[in-house]
Amino acid sequence: MKAAVIVFPGSNCDRDCAVAVERSTGAQVEMVWHKETALPEGLDLIVLPGGFSYGDYLRCGAMAALSPVMQEVVAAANRGVATVGICNGFQILCEAGLLPGALLRNEGLKYICKPVALEVTNAQTRFTAGYQGRREVTMTIGNGEGNFFADAETLARIEGEGQVAFRYVDNPNGSVDDIAGIVNPAGNVLGLMPHPDRAFEEELGSADGAILFQSALASA
Amino acid sequence: MKATVHVFLKPGVLDVQGKAVESALHGLGWDGVKDVRVGKTLTFDLAATDKAAAETEVKAMCEKLLANTVIESYRVEVA
Numbered sequence: 513m514k515a516a517v518i519v520f521p522g523s524n525c526d527r528d529c530a531v532a533v534e535r536s537t538g539a540q541v542e543m544v545w546h547k548e549t550a551l552p553e554g555l556d557l558i559v560l561p562g563g564f565s566y567g568d569y570l571r572c573g574a575m576a577a578l579s580p581v582m583q584e585v586v587a588a589a590n591r592g593v594a595t596v597g598i599c600n601g602f603q604i605l606c607e608a609g610l611l612p613g614a615l616l617r618n619e620g621l622k623y624i625c626k627p628v629a630l631e632v633t634n635a636q637t638r639f640t641a642g643y644q645g646r647r648e649v650t651m652t653i654g655n656g657e658g659n660f661f662a663d664a665e666t667l668a669r670i671e672g673e674g675q676v677a678f679r680y681v682d683n684p685n686g687s688v689d690d691i692a693g694i695v696n697p698a699g700n701v702l703g704l705m706p707h708p709d710r711a712f713e714e715e716l717g718s719a720d721g722a723i724l725f726q727s728a729l730a731s732a
Numbered sequence: 733m734k735a736t737v738h739v740f741l742k743p744g745v746l747d748v749q750g751k752a753v754e755s756a757l758h759g760l761g762w763d764g765v766k767d768v769r770v771g772k773t774l775t776f777d778l779a780a781t782d783k784a785a786a787e788t789e790v791k792a793m794c795e796k797l798l799a800n801t802v803i804e805s806y807r808v809e810v811a
Contacts, residue, residue: 570797570798571800574797574800575797578796578797606802607800612802613802614800614802614803616741616745616746616748616803617748617749618748619746619748620748621748621749621752659746661745661746661802661803662802663802686746
């Protein structure tokens with residue numbers, strides 16, 4: 513199994529993601545610089561890590577979405593390669609048009625960093641299949657702009673199509689419909705604000721995040 | 733030519749910065765203030781010399797990078 517973690521200037525969870533994927537799944541992980549114009553051959557998983565790509569200047573994820581490597585990421589995602597964007601990575605996926613909606617400033621204006629309870633809304637996706645039978649999991653959030661927004665029409669569509677993968681049990685940031693993570697219609701692209709990479713072994717307070725990476729690579 | 737782009741969150745999209753500024757103004761006694769929206773202004777020089785062409789170019793920049801049209805609206809001035 514082979515995974516790639518994309519490294520943008522300002523990403524600060526790239527190492528965390530690499531370690532989390534490696535230890536959770538045993539996959540071989542390559543770090544890929546954002547200026548690359550090709551991805552490694554035979555990838556089973558692409559991870560867009562959390563952090564503050566391009567210093568969050570202009571809008572979170574806006575400039576990272578236009579990085580050279582993102583053309584390859586979009587092409588790979590459209591070919592069906594499992595692609596997960598965590599936190600800033602979620603913002604990048606939305607800015608790149610791989611996922612609908614956008615992330616706004618948290619309703620309470622504060623940066624929030626704490627473990628949160630999540631409902632596994634759809635355990636049929638490629639990323640959540642391993643949670644079968646588990647309704648609630650714990651992962652840590654760490655963001656100032658994690659307030660998911662989509663217009664009513666988009667929202668009705670993603671709710672109707674079962675694209676909501678995770679919901680907050682106690683919504684910390686005002687996200688519409690308590691949405692914490694969504695998948696694309698094909699189900700191979702996941703964006704989520706909570707960090708599975710900060711919850712992949714019990715020493716971190718929760719190992720629930722490991723299941724997400726294991727699920728993503730189970731079909732590989 | 734000089735371009736100015738104003739970017740604001742669309743009406744109906746929660747502007748928490750605007751809300752915070754509004755409550756601060758109320759706290760200072762300006763009770764009549766309502767619906768504060770905080771946006772951003774970008775200014776830059778353009779090599780283009782034709783106004784219509786410049787406007788088209790700047791609008792393309794807005795659509796591609798300067799605004800996220802899911803949540804933001806923009807207004808372009810070229811002079």
